[in-house]
Amino acid sequence: MGNVEVKALDGVTLDIAKGEFLGIMGPSGSGKTTLLHMLGLLDEPTSGKILIDGMDLSKLTDYEKTMFRLYKLGYVFQDYALVPDLTVMENVSLPAMLRKDRTEEQYRKDSHGILQKIGLCDRRDHLPRELSGGQQQRVSLARAMVNKPDILFADEPCANLDTENSRVVLDLFREINESMKQTIVMVSHEDWHKDYFHRIIRLKDGKVVSDGINGKTSS
Amino acid sequence: MGQKELKVAFLLALRSLQRGSRSSAILTILIIGLCFTNMLFLPSMFSGIGQSITKQLVDYEVSNVLVSPKSGEQYITDLDATLDLINGMPGVQRASPQYSKGATFKYRQRVLGVSVRAISPTDEKEVSPVYTKMVAGSYLGEGDTGEIIIGKPIAGDASVRQEDEFQESLGGVRVGDSITVEYGNGYTKDYRIKGIYSTGWSPIDSAAFVTWTDMEQVEGQTLDKANYITVRAKPGYSEQFIKNELLAYGVGVNGKVQTMTDMLSKSVGKVLQSFAIINMVSLIVSIIITTVVLFIVITIKTLNSRKQIGILKAIGVDKGVIMHNYGFQVIILGILGIILGIIITLVLAAYMAVHPIVTPEWSATLYITPFDLLTNSVILFCAAVVAGYVPAYQVSREDIQAAMRA
Numbered sequence: 001m002g003n004v005e006v007k008a009l010d011g012v013t014l015d016i017a018k019g020e021f022l023g024i025m026g027p028s029g030s031g032k033t034t035l036l037h038m039l040g041l042l043d044e045p046t047s048g049k050i051l052i053d054g055m056d057l058s059k060l061t062d063y064e065k066t067m068f069r070l071y072k073l074g075y076v077f078q079d080y081a082l083v084p085d086l087t088v089m090e091n092v093s094l095p096a097m098l099r100k101d102r103t104e105e106q107y108r109k110d111s112h113g114i115l116q117k118i119g120l121c122d123r124r125d126h127l128p129r130e131l132s133g134g135q136q137q138r139v140s141l142a143r144a145m146v147n148k149p150d151i152l153f154a155d156e157p158c159a160n161l162d163t164e165n166s167r168v169v170l171d172l173f174r175e176i177n178e179s180m181k182q183t184i185v186m187v188s189h190e191d192w193h194k195d196y197f198h199r200i201i202r203l204k205d206g207k208v209v210s211d212g213i214n215g216k217t218s219s
Numbered sequence: 220m221g222q223k224e225l226k227v228a229f230l231l232a233l234r235s236l237q238r239g240s241r242s243s244a245i246l247t248i249l250i251i252g253l254c255f256t257n258m259l260f261l262p263s264m265f266s267g268i269g270q271s272i273t274k275q276l277v278d279y280e281v282s283n284v285l286v287s288p289k290s291g292e293q294y295i296t297d298l299d300a301t302l303d304l305i306n307g308m309p310g311v312q313r314a315s316p317q318y319s320k321g322a323t324f325k326y327r328q329r330v331l332g333v334s335v336r337a338i339s340p341t342d343e344k345e346v347s348p349v350y351t352k353m354v355a356g357s358y359l360g361e362g363d364t365g366e367i368i369i370g371k372p373i374a375g376d377a378s379v380r381q382e383d384e385f386q387e388s389l390g391g392v393r394v395g396d397s398i399t400v401e402y403g404n405g406y407t408k409d410y411r412i413k414g415i416y417s418t419g420w421s422p423i424d425s426a427a428f429v430t431w432t433d434m435e436q437v438e439g440q441t442l443d444k445a446n447y448i449t450v451r452a453k454p455g456y457s458e459q460f461i462k463n464e465l466l467a468y469g470v471g472v473n474g475k476v477q478t479m480t481d482m483l484s485k486s487v488g489k490v491l492q493s494f495a496i497i498n499m500v501s502l503i504v505s506i507i508i509t510t511v512v513l514f515i516v517i518t519i520k521t522l523n524s525r526k527q528i529g530i531l532k533a534i535g536v537d538k539g540v541i542m543h544n545y546g547f548q549v550i551i552l553g554i555l556g557i558i559l560g561i562i563i564t565l566v567l568a569a570y571m572a573v574h575p576i577v578t579p580e581w582s583a584t585l586y587i588t589p590f591d592l593l594t595n596s597v598i599l600f601c602a603a604v605v606a607g608y609v610p611a612y613q614v615s616r617e618d619i620q621a622a623m624r625a
Contacts, residue, residue: 085239097223
């Protein structure tokens with residue numbers, strides 16, 4: 001940061017299994033978002049490797065990383081991050097439209113399907129500003145899921161939601177994880193969110209201080 | 220960059236313009252439209268002035284081809300034979316001779332030096348539209364004697380005091396009045412004002428016309444010579460064709476043959492060259508303004524959207540798609556702006572056709588050709604594309620983390 005070297009992460013090593021709902025928790029500045037961004041190829045580690053399905057992602061070019069994110073990964077951000085000028089349907093379809101292996105009919109069908117799953121099919125022609133925060137976050141989730149990613153990354157998805165909407169969103173995450181065996185890595189700083197996680201990694205000052213199955217953590 | 224990516228980029232661009240800030244889009248289109256109008260206005264006005272000058276030279280001075288005396292000679296001789304020869308050529312509408320003589324006009328206390336031109340009214344009507352520019356009285360008839368038509372500035376206005384006149388005149392002489400004309404050879408004669416004309420072309424309006432018959436009386440002999448012969452081409456025949464014909468038939472033996480273009484390049488060539496330089500400067504300034512404005516508009520758009528751009532890249536939208544998104548926005552705005560500019564320009568041209576800018580020497584309308592519209596559209600479009608794609612390219616390459624933190 002500026003001229004001062006700060007280790008956002010320091011010697012973090014972890015494995016994530018298919019179908020796992022992993023929570024990354026810790027105090028502010030512990031490196032949670034940095035870890036999530038590195039796992040999601042949004043940032044590069046100064047040393048170390050990231051392997052997904054055995055593939056060393058550090059060797060990929062910028063374009064290859066972009067395509068990897070498009071085809072294999074999904075993202076939900078804390079401020080929804082929807083394109084304000086696109087309708088719900090268009091926002092959800094956006095990643096699918098770019099895939100070379102999907103026709104228009106296919107991505108429309110996929111988008112329709114995922115919107116039905118999250119319960120917002122009737123709002124598909126609305127713009128983001130016409131939706132509540134919770135609805136926007138559900139649309140963001142649908143966008144992340146439309147390409148059936150290998151891993152879904154969520155960076156504090158409930159940070160801007162009230163408790164009720166947070167539960168709705170987290171219930172959706174749980175349902176997707178259980179019904180579709182979707183691997184989810186989620187950053188959170190709310191303690192009650194841990195009820196949704198299979199496994200929790202706690203960070204402090206860039207280091208892993210605990211890592212274990214929810215309810216049976218090990219330091 | 221495949222077709223799908225371009226389609227997505229176009230969709231993003233279209234939606235941004237459709238659902239984004241309307242006022243920003245409208246303002247940008249208006250600026251481009253006005254820049255386009257500015258690009259065309261001055262050059263087309265100069266072209267209009269040039270066209271006006273050319274038309275007036277053709278109508279009142281040179282016609283399509285001018286036969287003038289050989290170097291060192293004052294007159295074209297063997298006039299009747301020369302006229303018969305020219306009028307018999309294919310492509311020639313009519314040839315009309317003019318014979319000029321300096322004179323002093325006297326009316327009441329006013330004295331004025333004027334060039335009197337002798338014409339054959341029947342021939343002259345085929346070559347020059349002066350007969351359609353009568354503001355009072357009527358044109359000369361073949362064989363009229365003792366009658367004269369004068370330009371409106373010569374006639375003057377009785378309500379204007381002599382010391383306040385822009386140009387010396389006879390102080391408000393009217394049709395039917397009698398004036399005294401003293402010719403350079405000492406011949407003096409009273410003429411009745413048969414008509415007053417106004418063409419807008421100063422050299423003609425500052426002259427007077429009498430018939431050929433009348434001038435023969437003044438000279439005291441049959442006139443078989445002329446100061447020059449103006450030749451009007453029939454529609455579909457070029458000036459160069461007529462000139463080549465005249466030269467082939469030996470008209471060049473008795474006189475010098477020049478087309479209107481030959482004359483123009485000598486007389487007003489430098490003026491038109493100056494216009495061309497000013498036009499070029501105006502064009503460059505307009506292009507610079509448009510480029511800078513569009514560059515600023517797109518740069519502001521991209522700066523305001525940095526976070527969104529970061530998010531799009533995060534979810535797998537390639538930087539090329541992002542770049543073309545903004546590029547397409549500029550293209551759409553550019554096209555709409557150019558269309559608006561064309562409409563404004565054509566409306567201005569139509570308005571000025573009815574209400575031209577009138578100066579003492581000429582009247583200016585906007586002279587615009589489809590080629591002018593096309594070339595300026597292409598130039599402005601290219602400038603818009605460059606102005607839009609440069610900031611779009613720069614922002615598309617920004618680091619994801621830096622963009623998302625914006």
